[in-house]
């Protein structure tokens with residue numbers, strides 16, 4: 001089957017998936033709205049929130065020998081194992097857990113740059129989220145290394161392997177490139193970037209921020225050849241209050257913040273939060289159920305992979321519809337006065353995000369116009385500390401970021417398109 005334009009879920013199936021999320025079509029106090037800001041924090045899987053809530057009800061410390069404590073401890077152990085093996089596809093290594101994904105990135109990059117003595121420079125890209133970018137710059141300053149920044153491809157919104165290699169040399173100790181852009185949705189060829197960087201310096205450490213990419217496609221740290229990869233559960237159908245990162249065996253073994261009496265592979269400091277792990281296991285289960293028909297052996301990683309692949313195809317079909325519309329409803333590319341930034345005809349290496357602008361209206365005002373009409377989107381602009389460097393690196397002043405997710409359907413996209421046309425018509429010059 002031709003998958004270039006994706007494959008939609010059957011309508012009833014898509015609706016049944018949407019049912020599994022809280023407040024999918026309406027805010028309980030502010031009424032009906034279509035939530036298209038999933039890059040800022042995705043719709044929440046009911047079972048994940050309930051699992052977190054259920055674990056929080058128990059007073060027991062997970063470090064005791066009582067039955068309930070052992071149960072809670074089991075959630076942490078099982079969750080750690082599943083996040084590493086099923087979500088990241090890791091065969092070895094360790095898990096960093098923190099309150100946020102940004103903290104995991106600082107921990108991982110700091111550990112690498114402070115432990116590795118060789119190498120006089122480190123490389124990242126101009127479109128990284130501040131967590132990865134600032135961590136790299138901070139630790140380059142601290143360890144006296146040259147901080148190098150690869151410019152973005154302003155046409156695709158991505159980072160090209162050829163360009164990266166101009167900045168990597170045999171003295172590059174670490175290279176950090178995000179798995180997908182949180183503005184354009186462009187997916188980077190991390191496997192190729194890692195492979196070619198290792199040809200230049202076989203000892204290089206490869207880091208990839210997958211916070212944007214994780215809810216849209218499979219992560220596979222072994223196939224990609226990365227030493228660090230992270231994600232944020234609250235952007236991956238789950239709960240707020242935690243960030244997870246995989247670190248490879250060689251990074252796990254480095255001297256890092258830990259209680260001295262604990263084994264070298266332990267990165268968690270203090271008492272763990274069992275509910276965070278149980279919530280993530282519900283997300284994993286949900287994805288595996290989507291993949292259940294494709295799995296041949298019943299192996300959980302295989303089911304998860306199949307589920308994420310199916311999600312990716314559904315999202316590609318939604319992206320295609322959003323860009324090109326239908327006979328009845330014109331797409332973003334066709335509506336007069338609407339611009340799709342860093343747009344590529346081929347959408348097979350894009351996650352479900354569109355960065356747009358509308359003539360005659362500023363980004364912030366436009367977000368408010370959408371909100372009035374029942375659509376939640378957000379702007380990424382050059383006056384925000386989070387997005388200034390990134391949008392400017394793409395040659396933009398800003399963009400409205402439209403980020404639906406797989407459980408939403410054709411009607412959601414069509415309604416968004418009708419409203420976009422309505423706003424574009426109203427502000428036509």
Ligand SMILES: Cc1ncc(COP(=O)(O)O)c(C=O)c1O
Pocket residue numbers: 039040100101102103129131178182209210211212232243
């Ligand atoms: C690509 C990317 N990386 C990292 C982060 C940081 O996540 P957190 O706020 O959980 O630390 C974000 C959040 O927006 C992101 O989009």
